[in-house]
């Protein structure tokens with residue numbers, strides 16, 4: 001019987017193209033109708049394989065979900081960027097390709113991020129999500145996040161609201 005091997009690991013530069021592909025389809029899926037179309041396309045175009053290659057090369061904190069040698073999702077994280085909030089760490093992004101959603105992998109990546117941040121002394125963590133991204137809001141609430149801040153964000157000529165969840 002063939003075993004299915006699923007791991008969460010740090011990516012290497014050979015993974016750039018696959019992470020870019022996950023980023024592309026996950027962002028289209030999550031933000032179509034939420035972020036204005038032109039802005040969304042511009043944001044996706046900026047984050048191609050070369051952008052990811054540079055991020056990996058400079059040692060950005062990244063984890064990927066590796067499903068039998070193909071990448072199904074990624075998370076990026078580091079120090080909290082909002083000095084007025086007391087949380088030490090921040091998860092900048094967590095995205096799964098649509099076919100990997102709803103299977104527990106989001107929780108897996110989230111917990112791996114929390115563990116790595118805690119290993120670096122950051123026990124509390126912040127995550128921002130767009131207020132219209134109901135799936136993300138439901139997920140972060142389910143994982144114990146508490147809304148701690150709301151802030152506007154500009155997309156071209158339009159404004160959207162984002163929400164920060166704190167995890168203690």
Ligand SMILES: CC(C)(COP(=O)(O)OP(=O)(O)OC[C@H]1O[C@@H](n2cnc3c(N)ncnc32)[C@H](O)[C@@H]1OP(=O)(O)O)[C@@H](O)C(=O)NCCC(=O)NCCS
Nearest residue numbers: 030095096101102103104105106107129135136138139142
């Ligand atoms: C949001 C996302 C990361 C969640 O990952 P996922 O793999 O789909 O979620 P999981 O299957 O790991 O769910 C973990 C738990 O949260 C619950 N959950 C997931 N989505 C939920 C929702 N919208 N509302 C309530 N609970 C939810 C699950 O039922 C599960 O609960 P359990 O473990 O107690 O049974 C994933 O759906 C995704 O990539 N979405 C598109 C991109 C995105 O919006 N990213 C966040 C940007 S801020």
